[in-house]
Amino acid sequence: MSVETRSVLTAVLAAAVAVAGFLDVLPLAGLAAVLVVVLAAGWPALAGLPFVPGSVAVVALGGLGAVAAVTFTPLQPYLQHMPLVFAAAVVLAFVNELLRRDGRVRLVESVSGTVTGTVLAVCVTGWVATARLEGGAALVVAGAVALALGSAAVALHGRRGLVYLVTVVAATAGGTLVGAVLPTVELLTGAVLGFGVGVLVAAMHALFDRVPALARRLPSLAVAVLPVTVSGVLVYVAGRVLAG
Incomplete structure (x- = not known):
């Protein structure tokens, strides 16, 4: 999957987040x-983990458990059960290693990679x-618009440094625009959120751009999804800290 395809897919997913967030x-x-x-x-193949089925299960269970916990927690803070969910995922990561029958080669890499994937999913x-x-x-909506514009900018051709600069500027402009249009989002909040999302998109593109595993479909899909999952943390911080 080409970088252009991954970037467009990320932008489409960001737009879907905006629509879903607007609905309910x-x-x-x-x-x-x-x-x-x-x-x-896609994460285990992307990270080169040795026991793919077990790592897939741990990351999926940790992420889905976190989504359920946040969705159905009745009162603020809505992330209050996250430490418990993540602690359970860490335990599952070690159980995953106990189930291996391949001599448990690259044990530390397998545990750390599985836990890292869980963190990224929980975000x-x-x-x-x-x-x-x-x-x-x-x-x-502000975060998703900034993510969509920043991701679309990554697909541009040109010098890498210039493309990353355009990515940050586009994301910042998107967040600022939403802050100017929607009365419930302050202009500064939208600008800071957009800047943070733009830096994140550029950094992730620089980090994963030349990973050999991207020649396969599932790792490519995981890379396309990553900016969307991780941006959730930035949006929440903006909501709690910047927006009060």
Whole structure:
């Protein structure tokens, strides 16, 4: 899958997050669950983990459990059960190693890679938690628009440094535009959120651009999904800290 295709796919997923967040929390949670499954399916191959089926199961269970916990926690803070969910996922990562029958080669790499994938999957709950805040739907739209524009900019051809600069500028402009249009999002909040999302998109593109595993479909899909899942944390921080 080419970088252009991955970038467009990320932008489309970001647009889907904006629509789902505007509709209601449950559609957004459903979309978050789908993103977790896609990331879990491709992450072990992307990270080169030795026991793919077990790592897929741990990342998927950790991410889906986190989405469910955030969606159905009745009162704020909506992330209050996240430590418990993540602790259970870490235990599952070690159980996964106990189930291996291949001599447990690259044990440390397998455990750390599986836990890392779980962290990345859990980050998607930031979108759901933000949508549940007062005025949070507008923040979800701001973050998603910034992500869509920044991801689309990555597909441009040119010098790498210039493309990354355009990516950050496009994402910042997107967040700022939403902040100017929607009264529930302050202009500064939208600008800072867009800048953070732009830096994240550029950094992830630089990190994974030349990974050999991207020649295969599932790892490519995981890379396309990653900016969407991880951006959830940035949006939540903007909602709790910048927007008060």
